[in-house]
Amino acid sequence: MGSTPDAKWKLADHPKLPKGKPVAVVVLDGWGEANADQYNCIHTAETPTMDSLKKGAPERWRLVRAHGTAVGLPTEDDMGNSEVGHNALGAGRIFAQGAKLVDLALESGKIYEGEGFKYIQESFANGTLHLIGLLSDGGVHSRLDQLQLLLKGVSERGVKRVRVHILTDGRDVLDGSSVGFVETLENDLAKLREKGIDARIASGGGRMHVTMDRYENDWNVVKRGWDAQVLGEAPHKFKSALEAVKKLRAEPKANDQYLPPFVIVDDNGKAVGPIVDGDAVVTFNFRADRMVMIAKSLEYEDFDKFDRVRFPKIRYAGMLQYDGELKLPSHYLVSPPEIDRTSGEFLVHNGVRTFACSETVKFGHVTFFWNGNRSGYFNKQLEEYVEIPSDIGITFNVQPKMKALEIAEKARDAILSRKFDQIRVNLPNGDMVGHTGDIEATVVACKAADEAVKMILDAIEQVGGIYVVTADHGNAEDMVKRDKSGKPLLDKEGKIQILTSHTLQPVPIAIGGPGLAPGVRFRNDVPDGGLANVAATVMNLHGFVAPSDYETTLIEVVDK
Numbered sequence: 302m303g304s305t306p307d308a309k310w311k312l313a314d315h316p317k318l319p320k321g322k323p324v325a326v327v328v329l330d331g332w333g334e335a336n337a338d339q340y341n342c343i344h345t346a347e348t349p350t351m352d353s354l355k356k357g358a359p360e361r362w363r364l365v366r367a368h369g370t371a372v373g374l375p376t377e378d379d380m381g382n383s384e385v386g387h388n389a390l391g392a393g394r395i396f397a398q399g400a401k402l403v404d405l406a407l408e409s410g411k412i413y414e415g416e417g418f419k420y421i422q423e424s425f426a427n428g429t430l431h432l433i434g435l436l437s438d439g440g441v442h443s444r445l446d447q448l449q450l451l452l453k454g455v456s457e458r459g460v461k462r463v464r465v466h467i468l469t470d471g472r473d474v475l476d477g478s479s480v481g482f483v484e485t486l487e488n489d490l491a492k493l494r495e496k497g498i499d500a501r502i503a504s505g506g507g508r509m510h511v512t513m514d515r516y517e518n519d520w521n522v523v524k525r526g527w528d529a530q531v532l533g534e535a536p537h538k539f540k541s542a543l544e545a546v547k548k549l550r551a552e553p554k555a556n557d558q559y560l561p562p563f564v565i566v567d568d569n570g571k572a573v574g575p576i577v578d579g580d581a582v583v584t585f586n587f588r589a590d591r592m593v594m595i596a597k598s599l600e601y602e603d604f605d606k607f608d609r610v611r612f613p614k615i616r617y618a619g620m621l622q623y624d625g626e627l628k629l630p631s632h633y634l635v636s637p638p639e640i641d642r643t644s645g646e647f648l649v650h651n652g653v654r655t656f657a658c659s660e661t662v663k664f665g666h667v668t669f670f671w672n673g674n675r676s677g678y679f680n681k682q683l684e685e686y687v688e689i690p691s692d693i694g695i696t697f698n699v700q701p702k703m704k705a706l707e708i709a710e711k712a713r714d715a716i717l718s719r720k721f722d723q724i725r726v727n728l729p730n731g732d733m734v735g736h737t738g739d740i741e742a743t744v745v746a747c748k749a750a751d752e753a754v755k756m757i758l759d760a761i762e763q764v765g766g767i768y769v770v771t772a773d774h775g776n777a778e779d780m781v782k783r784d785k786s787g788k789p790l791l792d793k794e795g796k797i798q799i800l801t802s803h804t805l806q807p808v809p810i811a812i813g814g815p816g817l818a819p820g821v822r823f824r825n826d827v828p829d830g831g832l833a834n835v836a837a838t839v840m841n842l843h844g845f846v847a848p849s850d851y852e853t854t855l856i857e858v859v860d861k
């Protein structure tokens with residue numbers, strides 16, 4: 302391990318645990334613990350490796366909380382998600398997250414007093430305010446009630462013309478729910494029109510096909526959004542958004558997540574809300590990952606990711622600042638959580654050589670989110686982040702193995718190279734395939750993730766290292782919407798209602814490997830432990846004591 306850190310970063314030595322053991326930290330995305338039935342794909346799938354880890358309970362396997370207040374979300378009804386999960390895993394503390402911060406800012410009215418709001422307000426007299434974001438009550442990227450409050454707020458503060466550019470969900474909420482959300486929004490906008498505000502939905506499209514790509518996986522997604530939102534051009538034109546969503550959903554195999562882009566046109570066929578010079582734009586999602594690309598396209602003068610055709614002079618603000626390192630966007634309505642002093646930063650300053658890897662769709666989870674929504678390295682000499690290109694233009698049920706094997710191979714090679722002290726990966730399968738609602742494919746996905754874990758654990762075995770296997774939130778363990786008693790709910794046609802979203806379930810954490818000191822076991826006095834307790838645990842396994850403000854470690858060392 303490297304040179305002496307300066308005082309601010311120096312971690313105390315753990316009194317009992319040694320340094321220098323390679324530690325593999327494996328995050329299974331969307332891998333919760335739930336009762337066993339046919340809608341639990343993890344149960345159905347062959348997962349011998351994960352099953353064998355469970356046998357280590359309670360000393361080396363346990364459950365941790367991954368939803369609600371344990372990860373900084375407003376209520377216990379909020380399911381976990383990758384952003385808050387990886388933030389908690391990496392930062393070791395619970396921060397009030399975007400959803401909560403926006404709630405507070407709206408409730409207190411502070412949102413209207415900040416620099417970001419004053420900036421966009423300058424466009425209210427002569428321009429249009431465009432609101433772009435995910436239309437649902439999923440609470441993962443955005444929330445409908447926040448949009449409604451924002452609409453009310455701007456209507457009381459001088460806005461004359463509003464255009465909403467909607468992205469339909471079906472991923473954090475039930476497929477088909479888009480119709481109801483559009484109806485609600487249309488009612489709200491009609492009320493604003495009664496008050497003399499020219500308010501309309503101007504364009505739309507499914508979130509996975511339009512605008513909300515992440516980690517630069519496929520810029521075409523953002524371009525389709527740009528064409529509809531900014532240029533007012535799309536393959537589908539409708540007189541109303543409700544008609545658009547209903548008609549497009551009626552196409553074979555259509556679903557909310559992948560609706561094609563559409564624009565709303567007037568009686569002359571002219572788009573009702575392209576974005577033009579002098580307008581203001583707010584992206585109203587609070588979550589960062591799927592807003593960074595659109596933020597770049599709206600803000601950067603210098604831009605070569607696709608041909609924007611026009612680059613209107615607008616006043617643009619994000620609901621939050623999405624990237625703390627890039628300071629993107631430069632204007633925002635609510636300050637993001639200040640997730641500082643993350644475990645990654647501490648460990649690197651204490652000489653821990655770090656390798657992180659996933660495929661594109663989850664790459665930022667073990668880098669950007671892990672490091673507190675901060676892009677880039679802390680110390681290039683000590684860190685290597687490897688991104689395996691994801692397949693593009695497919696739904697992952699057609700390729701459920703995704704790049705699990707490739708990620709595991711990279712991790713294995715990194716472990717065997719002995720060049721790294723921490724080897725951190727995210728295995729996306731359970732989550733990305735779980736979101737498609739395809740049960741059969743999700744079973745294949747879970748098996749592939751389990752095989753990847755095995756490859757990593759085998760490498761750890763060879764080098765005498767330690768492993769920590771956990772997850773960021775549930776998904777694949779429950780694929781059906783249930784009533785309060787846990788019984789699957791049926792739709793009007795008597796078919797089960799597939800759950801494409803995450804869950805409220807706890808997730809497993811397992812520790813082990815030949816490098817684990819014999820007396821290490823999970824404490825039994827942290828029964829409510831959550832993802833934020835993992836950072837201190839990992840720091841201990843690297844031979845350090847975590848900073849005192851971190852959530853407590855999950856492990857203890859007993860004499861053997």
Ligand SMILES: O=C(O)[C@H](O)COP(=O)(O)O
Nearest residue numbers: 382383384441472473732
């Ligand atoms: O963005 C997504 O894909 C979903 O809304 C949430 O999934 P994630 O939190 O696992 O990324």
Ligand SMILES: [Mn+2]
Nearest residue numbers: 330331383773
């Ligand atoms: Mn996730």
Ligand SMILES: [Mn+2]
Nearest residue numbers: 331732733736
């Ligand atoms: Mn997910």
